Amino acid sequence: MYAGNRRSHGLVRVLLLLATVLCATSARAGGDDPGSGPVWLVVTRDVFLEAVKPLAAKRAEDGFNTVVSTRPPAEALAGLKRPPAFLLLIGDEQPGRQEQPWYIPTNRRKLYRWRTVQKPDFASDALWGDFDGDLAPDIPVGRIPARTPEQLKLIVDKILKFEARVPTPEDLCLPIWVGAAGYNPALDSMTTMLLLNIIQTNAPSWARPWIISGDPPHPLCGWPEDQPAIFSSRLQQGGFMAVLMGHATARSFHSMRFYIRSFDDAVPRPVSIVYSVADVETRLLGDKPGPPTVILACSAGSFTEGQSCLAESLLLQPAGPVAAIGATTESHPLTNYFSGLCLLQQTGRGHETLGSIWLTAQRAAAVARDFVMEPMLVNVEGKPEEKMNVAALRRDQALMYALLGDPATRLFLPRELDATVEHSKGTWRWEARKPKGATRLYVGLRAAGLTLPTGGARTNKNTARKLFEQANDTFAFSRLAEFGADKAWKGVVDKEGTLRLVATAPGRIYAAAFVLKPPGSAGSR
DSSP states (O other), X not given: OOXXXXXXXXXXXXXXXXXXGOOOOSOOSSSSOOSOSOEEEEEOOGGGHHHHHHHHHHHHHTTOEEEEEOSOHHHHHHTSSSOOSEEEEESBOOTTOTTSTTBOOOOEEEOOOSSTTSOSEEEOGGGGGOSSXXXXXXXXXXXXXXXXXHHHHHHHHHHXXXXXXXXXXXXXXXXXXXXXXXXXXXXXXXXXXXXXXXXXXXXXXXXXXXXXXXXXTSGGGOOGGGHXXXXXXXXXXXXXXXXXXXXXXXXXXXXXXXXXXXXXXXXXXXXXXXEEHHHHXXXXXXXXXXXXXXXXXXXXXXXXXXSOOHHHHHHHSTTSBSOEEEESSOOOHHHHHHHXXXXXXXXXXXXXXXXXXXHHHHHHHTTOOOTTHHHHHTTTTOOSSSSOOHHHHHHHHHHHEEEESOTTOBOOOOEEOOEEEEEETTEEEEEEOOOTTOOEXXXXXXXXXXXXXXXXXXXXXXXXXXXXXXXXXXXXXXXXXXEETTXXXXXXXXXXXXXXXXXXXXXXXXXXXXXXXXXXXXXXX
8 A cells, every 4th residue: 555645855855866776676668777768657556557568568669768667656766777757657646545556646735825715735746756856847747547457548548549640730720718717807808819919929830729718709709508519529620739728626617607598588697608527528429539638727637536627537538638737726827827828839849748848838937927917917816915926826836737648648749841932923832841751741821811700609699600610710721732742742822821831641740831921021931
């Protein structure tokens, strides 16, 4: 049985210093640590050893030195000759259930509270990745919160299926669901506009946003009661990542409150639009795993409860995301803003794994500044003292988010495609070099400018649905051509806009995007 799930940082640092002279007696896949190649460390229990073998074999094929240990996490880390690149915990955690064969401990940290009703501490798997005691993770840490070998097999199969497929341009989609802020009417009315501005200035040009808004007057709201179904459907179509931003509880994400009048209602009745565990379990019924999903909201990753949280439910559905990230306690809107902004900025910077992009984004968020948004968000939920301790908020942010899934999961973020564009006589001639193994090239064009229709859910159901589709179509790339490997990858475009070239190969995707403008600014990436 595992006991003592409170970690002493001093003890762990000592154990890590002694690691160079210790030999792990763990059960290992791939042999002893030879001292070369990144280490992928799994900490689990005997009941899961057989079910994890296919994933360990895949990570060995990926070039990792795979180590699977049944020791407690601190001992497993100390048993390595050098720190791992990734740590994956396989097993669940629930206070008082240490005797269970699935139990793998987490850590708990005192929370810097800005409301007196908040819980005093929170679960933090990320602390297992803090090797120098500075309360900032040094490596990505993930958890597969399985309680049975069957649950683990389901998730392992999802990961293997997700990574083995041939990507398509749909994998360059970024589904975003932004809920109503609910603080004041002015901030509520600005939320979607701010999101669009952030995407326009920070997202890579090859990305295709797809957005649901919790703002009824906005066309991206659509018909509110459709939102859970259309978000589930969008997950099944692919993407490199999905993000939900707003308010949440452990088992549901809140989008908005909407007033609906039916024939039987004398006055409009309020309806709360949420994406809940029930929605996940009834709508994600296929067998195609969705992209990793990040829930920037309170408590949606609270995996230590008796019931599955929203992030766990997403992970445990065969057609749910291949991994889900959520907070284990109440998170603050200011630090969530920085996490989302920095995550978006990292999407074009060459990350190949979920753990890499998430950890890098969190490190960037810890020092990011925004002198416009900070005054707007820092005190919107109250403050415990005369001045909010933003440094404490930032410290907790990196520790409170749980990555449920394998942090070494490969992302379908594109590598740069070697391509050029030249302007001549009112047209643009493009040419792309074929990457090794690439079998197909997709050519698309997004129209110049961003002009959204007007009107939203305060019209009527059918109009709201049409406006939603029209609004999201403004972000889309219309397909101009498609080439196989046996054709020359070159062509001509005679319209302004953003030209996107996407090449695909088994397990790989490449992209280049060019803004086509008149002479003097043509061909800019």
